[in-house]
Amino acid sequence: MNKLKSAVVMTMAAASVLGASAMASDLNVMVETPVESLDPQIATDGTSFEVIADYTDGLMQMDADGKAVEALAESYDLSDDGTVYTFHIREDANWSNGEPVTAADFVFAWQRAVDPNVASEYSYMMSDIGQIKNAAEIIAGDMDKSELGVTAVDDKTLKVELNVPVSYFTSLMYFPTFYPVNEAFFNECGDTFATSPDTILSNGAFVMDDYEPAATAFHLTKNADYYNADSISLEGINYQVIQDSQTALMSYQTGALDMTIVNGEQVDQVEDDPEFSSQGAGYLWYVSPNISAVEELQNLNIRMALTMAIDREAITNDVLKDGSIPTYTAVPMQFAAGPDGSDFSEDQEMFSDVCATDPEKAADFWAKGLEELGTDSIELDMIVDADDAPQKVATVLKEQWETTLPGLIVNLVVEPKKQRVEDMQDGNFEVALTRWGPDYADPMTYLGMWVTDNSNNYGLWSNADYDAMIDECTTGDLCTDAEGRWAKMYEAEKIVMDDAVIFPLYTAANAQMISSNVTGLEQHPVALNRVYKNVVKED
Amino acid sequence: MKKYTLKRVLTFIFTLLAILLILFILMQLMPGSPFNDEKLNDDMRAALYAKYGLDKPIIIQFFHYVKNMLQGDFGVSYKISKNTPISQLIQTRLPISIGIGGMAVALGAIVGLLLGLLAALKHNTIWDTLATIISVIGVSVPSYVFALALSYNFGFKLQWFPMLFSQKDVMGSSVLPSISLSMFTMASIARFTRSEMLEVLGSDYMLLAESKGLSGSALIFRHALRNALIPIVTVLAPLIVDLMTGSLVVEKIFAIPGVGSLLVNAIQSNDYNVVISLSFIYSAMYIAIMLVVDLLYGVIDPRIRLAKKGD
Numbered sequence: 001m002n003k004l005k006s007a008v009v010m011t012m013a014a015a016s017v018l019g020a021s022a023m024a025s026d027l028n029v030m031v032e033t034p035v036e037s038l039d040p041q042i043a044t045d046g047t048s049f050e051v052i053a054d055y056t057d058g059l060m061q062m063d064a065d066g067k068a069v070e071a072l073a074e075s076y077d078l079s080d081d082g083t084v085y086t087f088h089i090r091e092d093a094n095w096s097n098g099e100p101v102t103a104a105d106f107v108f109a110w111q112r113a114v115d116p117n118v119a120s121e122y123s124y125m126m127s128d129i130g131q132i133k134n135a136a137e138i139i140a141g142d143m144d145k146s147e148l149g150v151t152a153v154d155d156k157t158l159k160v161e162l163n164v165p166v167s168y169f170t171s172l173m174y175f176p177t178f179y180p181v182n183e184a185f186f187n188e189c190g191d192t193f194a195t196s197p198d199t200i201l202s203n204g205a206f207v208m209d210d211y212e213p214a215a216t217a218f219h220l221t222k223n224a225d226y227y228n229a230d231s232i233s234l235e236g237i238n239y240q241v242i243q244d245s246q247t248a249l250m251s252y253q254t255g256a257l258d259m260t261i262v263n264g265e266q267v268d269q270v271e272d273d274p275e276f277s278s279q280g281a282g283y284l285w286y287v288s289p290n291i292s293a294v295e296e297l298q299n300l301n302i303r304m305a306l307t308m309a310i311d312r313e314a315i316t317n318d319v320l321k322d323g324s325i326p327t328y329t330a331v332p333m334q335f336a337a338g339p340d341g342s343d344f345s346e347d348q349e350m351f352s353d354v355c356a357t358d359p360e361k362a363a364d365f366w367a368k369g370l371e372e373l374g375t376d377s378i379e380l381d382m383i384v385d386a387d388d389a390p391q392k393v394a395t396v397l398k399e400q401w402e403t404t405l406p407g408l409i410v411n412l413v414v415e416p417k418k419q420r421v422e423d424m425q426d427g428n429f430e431v432a433l434t435r436w437g438p439d440y441a442d443p444m445t446y447l448g449m450w451v452t453d454n455s456n457n458y459g460l461w462s463n464a465d466y467d468a469m470i471d472e473c474t475t476g477d478l479c480t481d482a483e484g485r486w487a488k489m490y491e492a493e494k495i496v497m498d499d500a501v502i503f504p505l506y507t508a509a510n511a512q513m514i515s516s517n518v519t520g521l522e523q524h525p526v527a528l529n530r531v532y533k534n535v536v537k538e539d
Numbered sequence: 540m541k542k543y544t545l546k547r548v549l550t551f552i553f554t555l556l557a558i559l560l561i562l563f564i565l566m567q568l569m570p571g572s573p574f575n576d577e578k579l580n581d582d583m584r585a586a587l588y589a590k591y592g593l594d595k596p597i598i599i600q601f602f603h604y605v606k607n608m609l610q611g612d613f614g615v616s617y618k619i620s621k622n623t624p625i626s627q628l629i630q631t632r633l634p635i636s637i638g639i640g641g642m643a644v645a646l647g648a649i650v651g652l653l654l655g656l657l658a659a660l661k662h663n664t665i666w667d668t669l670a671t672i673i674s675v676i677g678v679s680v681p682s683y684v685f686a687l688a689l690s691y692n693f694g695f696k697l698q699w700f701p702m703l704f705s706q707k708d709v710m711g712s713s714v715l716p717s718i719s720l721s722m723f724t725m726a727s728i729a730r731f732t733r734s735e736m737l738e739v740l741g742s743d744y745m746l747l748a749e750s751k752g753l754s755g756s757a758l759i760f761r762h763a764l765r766n767a768l769i770p771i772v773t774v775l776a777p778l779i780v781d782l783m784t785g786s787l788v789v790e791k792i793f794a795i796p797g798v799g800s801l802l803v804n805a806i807q808s809n810d811y812n813v814v815i816s817l818s819f820i821y822s823a824m825y826i827a828i829m830l831v832v833d834l835l836y837g838v839i840d841p842r843i844r845l846a847k848k849g850d
Binding site: 034035036037039042043044116117119121122123124139140191195212213214215216217240241242243244246247250251253254256415416417418419421422424425434436439455456 | 569570571572574575576577578579580581582583586587589590616618619620621622623624627628631632687690691694695698701702703704705706791792793794795796800801807808809
């Protein structure tokens with residue numbers, strides 16, 4: 001511990017000496033929310049993931065296009081049946097205390113992720129999504145964590161056993177829940193693990209040198225011992241949490257920040273600036289009708305009328321203005337690329353017969369639906385988050401619906417997000433405006449939601465054919481057939497769209513400013529929103 | 540006096556316990572829980588409740604919490620800084636809020652007092668009108684408007700002061716937030732000082748003192764101001780607590796890591812322990828300041844001191 005302490009002190013002293021001259025090449029980054037946790041198995045939010053990845057490498061990392069490429073793993077082998085991965089860890093991968101990164105570090109971390117005592121919120125990445133052997137049983141408390149299908153063959157060889165082949169498994173390896181933790185260091189820190197520079201161990205491009213829990217400003221410095229240190233250009237990263245959008249933009253304009261997020265209202269001021277851009281976030285905003293509980297919504301014509309009556313372009317262009325894209329598919333754009341490298345949802349017109357902006361068709365469906373129900377008016381309550389953007393979107397939705405569909409009355413019920421989520425979980429709603437962000441780069445992160453009994457299937461829609469298709473793609477024959485699986489997922493999506501299970505609205509985007517002397521920033525809608533390894537900042 | 544103080548301290552403790560219980564009940568009434576996130580299914584939520592003991596009856600949770608609190612353990616955060624002890628979260632943020640709030644109180648009290656004195660002594664002149672206008676603006680315009688205006692003009696346009704709070708330049712970066720926060724205090728104090736001073740200046744004993752031939756400054760500071768201070772201290776006390784416990788909007792605008800933003804973030808995410816601890820500390824500070832004020836009356840006003848001796 002003394003050795004560690006003196007090393008830390010020396011690093012800090014060196015950092016403070018270098019401080020003045022290095023400031024110029026520090027990247028000044030704005031984030032909207034503080035870090036929730038720097039414990040890779042506990043963290044769940046975007047800011048925390050981004051920061052953890054600044055100083056930790058996983059077995060794989062994302063390249064500029066979001067594809068999984070080797071990081072701590074030098075190479076990996078996959079067994080013929082697709083269920084056993086063997087990762088070979090780089091010889092030159094070390095922790096910042098000088099200890100080598102070993103296969104045991106991964107075993108320890110992954111066992112923590114499924115340990116019921118740790119109660120990791122992302123444990124399902126190990127079980128349902130990653131399909132690691134015995135993960136589900138351990139999470140349920142039926143098996144000891146030592147039974148997890150991951151073993152250290154030797155110091156630098158990690159063997160992972162899966163229940164079934166998982167086509168996107170390597171892309172999970174850049175997800176922080178799968179990052180390694182050094183057991184000896186963890187035990188030394190006890191409850192204080194990952195709460196200060198002294199209790200954070202790095203194996204990545206940067207080391208944390210100024211941090212405290214929920215800090216509004218913190219700093220990382222380049223890790224000179226990183227195996228790939230030569231390729232890192234930045235001297236450090238200076239994070240500043242700013243919750244007020246006006247302060248953020250003004251700070252950017254004075255040069256105190258190199259990048260910042262701008263909100264929809266500020267876009268008008270800055271949209272002609274060449275430093276302004278919009279980055280897809282892969283989030284799908286959609287309307288969820290409570291199909292099982294509301295009689296009127298059980299009528300397919302009524303649901304069709306509702307989705308056809310929405311003018312999605314008006315919402316993105318006139319209300320949001322942040323680069324969000326109108327979406328007519330149940331899986332949003334810009335986050336999942338198929339076997340041939342193309343975006344799963346690139347073709348936004350593939351379901352245009354059931355999802356489009358068509359007021360006339362909507363009115364026809366509506367009339368038919370009302371006739372079938374034997375009524376001439378319908379009143380619906382729509383629950384909405386009490387945040388700015390959702391409220392604006394809901395107001396426009398209400399207006400569009402009531403104008404196009406005669407006899408429809410929509411009441412907006414504005415609630416704190418916690419209440420809205422609780423109401424949806426309890427099935428206590430008629431129509432809800434909600435959203436979903438992708439957990440991994442595969443359409444299944446969305447399609448999996450509408451399976452019978454899935455906890456996010458709030459409308460309790462159920463279709464046996466659909467369930468069977470999803471099963472086939474996740475644990476069945478199609479696991480090893482990438483093209484076949486891809487085609488089957490389109491089939492499944494078609495069922496969701498034909499039945500108007502949800503009314504997709506738009507794929508969210510972040511409007512942002514990035515200084516013109518900063519290049520090489522990699523942004524992704526999944527797992528790690530921003531990666532700084534290849535960033536170059538010119539003075 | 541001893542009996543009086545003891546009684547006050549006992550009431551203090553009892554009030555705090557009652558507040559704690561009410562807070563616990565209020566937490567239960569809040570919609571949702573720290574873990575009703577869309578990404579979590581029922582099993583995972585149950586596992587998290589079990590981990591933090593939230594699956595136990597509320598009354599058991601309450602006694603458990605009180606027991607731990609007496610040992611200085613306020614629990615851990617469930618959401619905004621997962622598994623971090625509350626004491627660790629607060630110990631860095633409270634001094635910042637107290638520092639900026641303290642500067643705001645001092646600034647507001649001194650400037651307000653001077654402004655009020657000026658208005659009272661130059662009653663019905665242009666000075667009086669000017670002071671009144673300033674205090675009306677100070678009372679009616681919310682502090683975040685001042686914050687935005689100061690930030691825009693002195694932070695963004697002129698760049699005299701930093702727009703963002705910085706641990707490396709605490710003094711410099713505290714100037715604009717302190718001024719924004721001090722406006723309301725300044726205006727309230729100025730108005731009270733003016734009206735109290737006018738009342739005192741017109742009283743019989745001032746006439747007597749003046750006719751005894753006392754000089755101007757002794758007259759004003761020893762006789763008039765001292766009597767006028769009693770109601771002013773009463774007004775100032777809650778303002779002090781209010782400022783020291785942080786202001787959400789001003790903290791947001793200047794990106795200050797204070798307790799105000801911590802509390803609001805915690806309420807929004809149902810981070811029970813953070814909300815309870817901060818509300819509890821707020822209450823404790825409020826009651827403690829009121830206690831101090833009661834004792835201060837005796838120092839300022841001899842009548843109160845003498846009355847107590849006579850008890």
